[in-house]
Amino acid sequence: MFPSRSKLRRIGFLPRTGSMKPYAAAFAVVCLSLVLPAQGQAQTDPLWEKAVAHAAQMKKWAPGEVQLLAEGRADGKIDRTRVRQRLTGWDKGNPVYETTQIEPPPEAGKKPGKSEFDMKGIGEATESLLRTDARVRRRDNQPLHGKSWTLFEVAQSKGPMDVNVRLWVDPATGVAHQMESTMHGTMMMDMSLLTAYRPHPQAGSLPSRFDFRMKVLVPFVDATVKIASDMERWVPRPAEAGQGAAGAAPAR
Numbered sequence: 001m002f003p004s005r006s007k008l009r010r011i012g013f014l015p016r017t018g019s020m021k022p023y024a025a026a027f028a029v030v031c032l033s034l035v036l037p038a039q040g041q042a043q044t045d046p047l048w049e050k051a052v053a054h055a056a057q058m059k060k061w062a063p064g065e066v067q068l069l070a071e072g073r074a075d076g077k078i079d080r081t082r083v084r085q086r087l088t089g090w091d092k093g094n095p096v097y098e099t100t101q102i103e104p105p106p107e108a109g110k111k112p113g114k115s116e117f118d119m120k121g122i123g124e125a126t127e128s129l130l131r132t133d134a135r136v137r138r139r140d141n142q143p144l145h146g147k148s149w150t151l152f153e154v155a156q157s158k159g160p161m162d163v164n165v166r167l168w169v170d171p172a173t174g175v176a177h178q179m180e181s182t183m184h185g186t187m188m189m190d191m192s193l194l195t196a197y198r199p200h201p202q203a204g205s206l207p208s209r210f211d212f213r214m215k216v217l218v219p220f221v222d223a224t225v226k227i228a229s230d231m232e233r234w235v236p237r238p239a240e241a242g243q244g245a246a247g248a249a250p251a252r
Contacts, residue, residue, distance in 0.1 A: 045136070045138060047138075047150060047169070047171065047174050048132070048136055048138070048152060048174070049132055049174070050169075050173060050174025050175075051130060051152065051167065051169045051174040051175075051176065052130045052131065052132050052174075053174070054169075054173075054174055054175050054176060054204050054205075055130035055176070057203050057204060058176075058203055058204075058205075058206055058207075059237075060203070060236055060237050061200075061203055061206055061234045061235065061236055061237065062087065062095040062234065062235060062237055063087065063095075063206075063207075063231035063232060063233065063234050064086070064087045064232065064233030064234060064235050065084070065085070065086055065087070065231070065232045065233050066083075066084070066085045066086075066097065066229060066230070066231055066232075067082075067083070067084050067229065067230045067232075068081075068082070068083045068084075068085075068227065068228070068229040068230075069081070069082050069083075069227070069228045069229075070082075070083075070225070070226070070227045071225070071226045071227075072223070072224070072225050072226075073222075073223060073224045073225075074221075074222065074223040074224075075222065075223070076222075081102070081103070081104070082101070082102070082103040083099060083101070083102050083103075084099070084100045084101035084102075085097035085098065085099050085100065086098050086100050087233075087235065090237070090238050093237060093238055095237070130167075134154060135154065135156075136152045136153065136154055137152070137153040137154075137155075138150065138151070138152055138153075139151040139152075139153070140171060141171075142168065144168055144177070144178065145177075145178075147177075148171070149168040149169060149170065149171065149177055150168070150169050150170075150171040151166060151167070151168050151169075152166070152167045152169065153165070153166050153167075154166075154167075160185055160186040160187070160188065161183060161184070161185050161186075162183065162184045162185075163181070163182070163183045164181070164182045164183075165179070165180070165181045165182075166179070166180045166181075167179045167180075173204065175197075175199075175204035175205045176197045176204075176205055177196075177197055177205065178194070178195065178196055178197065179193075179194075179195045179197075180192070180193070180194050180195075181193045181194075181195075185217070186217075187217055187218065187219065188216075188217055188218065189214055189215065189216055189217055189218075190213075190214070190215045190217060191212075191213065191214045191215075192211075192212070192213045192214075193210060193211070193212050193213075194210065194211045195207050195209070195210045196208050196209045196210070200234065202236075203234070206231075206234045207231055208230065208231060208232070209228070209229065209230050209231070210227075210228075210229050210231075211226075211227075211228050212225070212226065212227040212228075213225070213226055214226075
């Protein structure tokens with residue numbers, strides 16, 4: 001039995017009438033982490049180990065500013081939302097953001113409050129991929145954006161899910177330059193996530209932009225979701241998870 005339209009709306013696949021939550025597709029991104037390989041052959045490639053270490057390093061940072069554009073199409077209707085958020089502090093080590101701009105504006109009498117910029121699903125997908133025991137295929141001297149990179153590829157089929165992940169890294173340091181993840185779920189969804197990284201003097205590189213696309217393949221449901229997000233002014237997370245809102249935040 002396929003989920004109803006109301007259920008798809010509740011879990012974030014379809015926009016609600018008149019408004020679309022900016023992070024509606026986060027549920028779909030989390031699905032990537034559920035099917036990426038968690039165990040595999042022992043991996044001894046030193047460059048892959050560097051890439052794994054770099055992924056761990058990136059987890060110690062959070063964006064100070066986020067700009068997001070989301071578009072949802074369902075049943076002939078289109079919802080678009082543009083959001084700007086600013087890091088204001090920390091809650092048990094997690095970044096807390098204040099919405100500084102939202103279009104279309106909230107309903108009369110409602111004000112956008114503080115929230116957590118939800119990249120949990122994306123982070124989990126990355127973590128599931130970047131394991132030293134993952135089965136990876138390496139290709140050296142791969143051109144991209146005018147430079148030569150080492151490309152690591154992961155592919156796995158699990159039940160109705162087919163997943164492909166490609167990660168371009170610096171051939172000397174393993175620092176990430178770009179990651180592309182795609183997933184096809186038979187009679188469920190097609191998804192893609194493209195993450196671009198920008199060099200950073202302390203972290204090596206950090207995400208600067210991600211583009212997410214999803215098309216629902218449930219019979220008799222015509223729905224798509226697109227999310228594009230730019231992330232800037234990254235700051236280190238508090239040294240202790242329990243530091244709370246006293247953690248450093250970017251100056252205005």
